[in-house]
Amino acid sequence: MAKQVISTPVIRRLPRYYRFLGELEREHIERISSRELAMRMGLSASQIRQDFNCFGGFGQQGYGYHVKELREIIGNILGVHCKTGVILIGAGNLGKAIASHVDFRKRGCELIGVFDNNPLIQGTSTADLPIMPMESLDNFCKQHHPQVAVLCIPKDAAQQLAEQLISLGINGFWNFSHFDLRITNPDVIVENVHLGDSLLTLAYCMHRHENE
Numbered sequence: 001m002a003k004q005v006i007s008t009p010v011i012r013r014l015p016r017y018y019r020f021l022g023e024l025e026r027e028h029i030e031r032i033s034s035r036e037l038a039m040r041m042g043l044s045a046s047q048i049r050q051d052f053n054c055f056g057g058f059g060q061q062g063y064g065y066h067v068k069e070l071r072e073i074i075g076n077i078l079g080v081h082c083k084t085g086v087i088l089i090g091a092g093n094l095g096k097a098i099a100s101h102v103d104f105r106k107r108g109c110e111l112i113g114v115f116d117n118n119p120l121i122q123g124t125s126t127a128d129l130p131i132m133p134m135e136s137l138d139n140f141c142k143q144h145h146p147q148v149a150v151l152c153i154p155k156d157a158a159q160q161l162a163e164q165l166i167s168l169g170i171n172g173f174w175n176f177s178h179f180d181l182r183i184t185n186p187d188v189i190v191e192n193v194h195l196g197d198s199l200l201t202l203a204y205c206m207h208r209h210e211n212e
């Protein structure tokens with residue numbers, strides 16, 4: 001069967017569907033109509049139907065969606081049952097916060113190594129993992145084959161480090177470094193995260209709302 005290509009905007013909505021369906025499950029709700037789900041999520045019912053049609057529909061006329069089943073399907077699409085090895089580089093304020101507060105396991109990932117070039121913090125630990133020196137990165141990657149790197153380092157260091165990491169087998173970056181990585185290898189996926197962009201979106205929406 002041909003592999004279906006799902007558009008990026010739909011993919012970006014999937015984690016939110018997954019989260020809401022998890023809440024419904026915890027409330028012991030077995031099924032839900034697209035209209036009810038839309039109301040809860042602040043979307044339109046037709047948007048939801050269109051999104052779910054991208055990967056087969058699976059709603060039934062007059063029945064709605066089976067919550068557990070739908071969550072499982074979306075979870076599989078998102079790969080929540082994978083155990084992708086993740087390393088984090090830069091165990092400063094942000095790196096430590098991410099290592100301690102992001103539930104990697106729930107998202108199909110496992111944080112297996114933390115690295116920093118500051119000798120003063122090497123050997124201490126964060127999220128129950130020892131902070132390792134950058135000199136041990138090569139060996140660690142050869143032994144443990146992590147696929148994803150979380151970059152929490154200053155932006156000046158990001159591009160060069162990313163290239164080194166790609167040569168060590170990393171093919172996914174969760175990049176917080178405030179530098180949009182330039183990666184030409186089509187097999188490497190980059191997710192640049194700028195919390196400030198989200199704040200700007202909020203500020204814009206508030207101004208627009210005030211002016212309307």
Ligand code: NAI
Binds near residue numbers: 091
């Ligand atoms: P920090 O100074 O507390 O931590 C940075 C850590 O990276 C330090 O422990 C340092 O020793 C280490 N480091 C520096 N160069 C390195 C290298 N080449 N290899 C390995 N480790 C290296 O800074 P903080 O607050 O944790 O921020 C980290 C980065 O994240 C900064 O670039 C900051 O601008 C950015 N940031 C991005 C946000 C976003 O939304 N994307 C939000 C907040 C910060």
